[in-house]
Amino acid sequence: MGCMLERAWNEPYGTPHGMSPADFSGTSDDTNDHYLVPDGDADADDSFVYLDLFGVSAALSDMTGSSDPGDGEYGRPNGTVDSDDYFYFLDQYSAAANLGRNVLSAGHDGATASHRAGNLRNRRGLAGYEWDPHVRRYHVRNRVLYPEIGRWTRRDPMGYVDGMGVYEHAQSATATLADPYGLFAASRPGDNWACEYTLYRCRQDDPAVRQIQESLDACSPGFVYNIRCASDVNGFSYYNCSANGKASEREILILPGSTCDVLVHELSHALDDCRSGGDCSHTTDPPTHPGEDRPTNCNKKVCTELRAYNRAGQCCTGGSRRLPGETACECLFRQARRSVEPDNCRGLPMLLESARKRCVSLGDSPCPLEIGQCIRQPFPWNPRRSGDAAGTTASGALNGTLRGA
Numbered sequence: 001m002g003c004m005l006e007r008a009w010n011e012p013y014g015t016p017h018g019m020s021p022a023d024f025s026g027t028s029d030d031t032n033d034h035y036l037v038p039d040g041d042a043d044a045d046d047s048f049v050y051l052d053l054f055g056v057s058a059a060l061s062d063m064t065g066s067s068d069p070g071d072g073e074y075g076r077p078n079g080t081v082d083s084d085d086y087f088y089f090l091d092q093y094s095a096a097a098n099l100g101r102n103v104l105s106a107g108h109d110g111a112t113a114s115h116r117a118g119n120l121r122n123r124r125g126l127a128g129y130e131w132d133p134h135v136r137r138y139h140v141r142n143r144v145l146y147p148e149i150g151r152w153t154r155r156d157p158m159g160y161v162d163g164m165g166v167y168e169h170a171q172s173a174t175a176t177l178a179d180p181y182g183l184f185a186a187s188r189p190g191d192n193w194a195c196e197y198t199l200y201r202c203r204q205d206d207p208a209v210r211q212i213q214e215s216l217d218a219c220s221p222g223f224v225y226n227i228r229c230a231s232d233v234n235g236f237s238y239y240n241c242s243a244n245g246k247a248s249e250r251e252i253l254i255l256p257g258s259t260c261d262v263l264v265h266e267l268s269h270a271l272d273d274c275r276s277g278g279d280c281s282h283t284t285d286p287p288t289h290p291g292e293d294r295p296t297n298c299n300k301k302v303c304t305e306l307r308a309y310n311r312a313g314q315c316c317t318g319g320s321r322r323l324p325g326e327t328a329c330e331c332l333f334r335q336a337r338r339s340v341e342p343d344n345c346r347g348l349p350m351l352l353e354s355a356r357k358r359c360v361s362l363g364d365s366p367c368p369l370e371i372g373q374c375i376r377q378p379f380p381w382n383p384r385r386s387g388d389a390a391g392t393t394a395s396g397a398l399n400g401t402l403r404g405a
């Protein structure tokens with residue numbers, strides 16, 4: 001059987017309380033709800049309660065096999081309740097004053113040498129964070145947590161990944177969430193944490209990711225979207241946009257194991273969406289507003305896919321999607337076809353073939369490719385409905401977007 005040296009509990013925001021094994025109860029009144037509920041300090045109530053328990057509950061009052069701190073049996077229950085247990089209780093009781101609020105463990109606060117746990121120096125507090133008793137803060141890899149107020153001492157290096165509170169710890173839900181990197185709240189270890197961390201590194205260090213994020217920031221301050229790892233997506237990452245275009249419903253879902261180019265690709269879809277007014281028309285089918293019909297969406301979809309693969313460099317030499325023996329153009333259009341085909345756009349084959357020919361005519365351009373024709377010219381089947389206000393708006397938005405890309 002093991003031997004309990006210390007116990008600890010945390011306040012809701014994480015302030016630790018070290019507890020002595022001599023802390024049995026918050027009250028000596030056995031009709032009180034706090035009877036036999038440890039309260040964080042060892043006081044006269046605990047002494048009375050221990051005497052109550054002595055000889056009545058062996059499970060609780062058997063604390064040691066020896067009263068000699070030098071004995072290997074010290075602190076190890078031995079199945080009998082005798083005077084050794086009472087002396088052991090008194091030892092713990094007298095050492096206990098050194099623990100309490102903001103003291104996670106003996107040894108960090110000058111605990112007396114007589115306390116057997118005096119050299120424990122345990123630092124692992126809430127969620128495994130490292131407790132520093134001198135400044136009363138947790139050190140959590142990328143940030144420092146001040147549990148008294150449930151706040152980090154600086155902004156989230158990842159930005160608004162956990163909502164608008166960039167100083168907020170674990171979305172204020174510390175019973176279910178933790179933040180072991182000091183970067184984002186997560187509920188369980190494993191793939192998702194590794195994936196979130198990869199995304200963080202991409203956003204910090206990858207020039208292509210940074211560049212497209214700057215474009216997004218410049219596009220519209222009101223354009224809000226989330227990026228998250230999603231292990232439940234069906235084998236691909238995607239930009240998810242609701243038909244009504246609510247900010248809260250735009251998100252980029254990234255499959256665990258993805259690399260930074262995938263993030264650039266999905267951010268590119270977000271950028272196209274933003275530049276066309278955030279109407280989600282690049283991603284939704286059927287159309288999103290009056291005057292727009294499926295061919296328009298189809299056009300937008302093909303172009304947004306071409307741009308996304310292009311911006312991400314996924315079809316450039318060494319790109320993750322480039323097949324051996326394939327040119328960048330061939331790769332680009334093979335990928336775009338694959339992405340758009342499930343939507344069954346009317347006119348898709350013609351659209352793709354037309355764009356592919358233009359790409360090929362450019363020759364072996366350096367990457368990213370100048371796929372400007374797709375970008376600059378509306379296709380013949382792009383509806384331009386004079387006199388139809390909504391239709392005009394849609395076409396205007398489309399042209400503006402495509403030119404700007």
Ligand SMILES: [Zn+2]
Pocket residue numbers: 265269304305308339
């Ligand atoms: Zn895509």
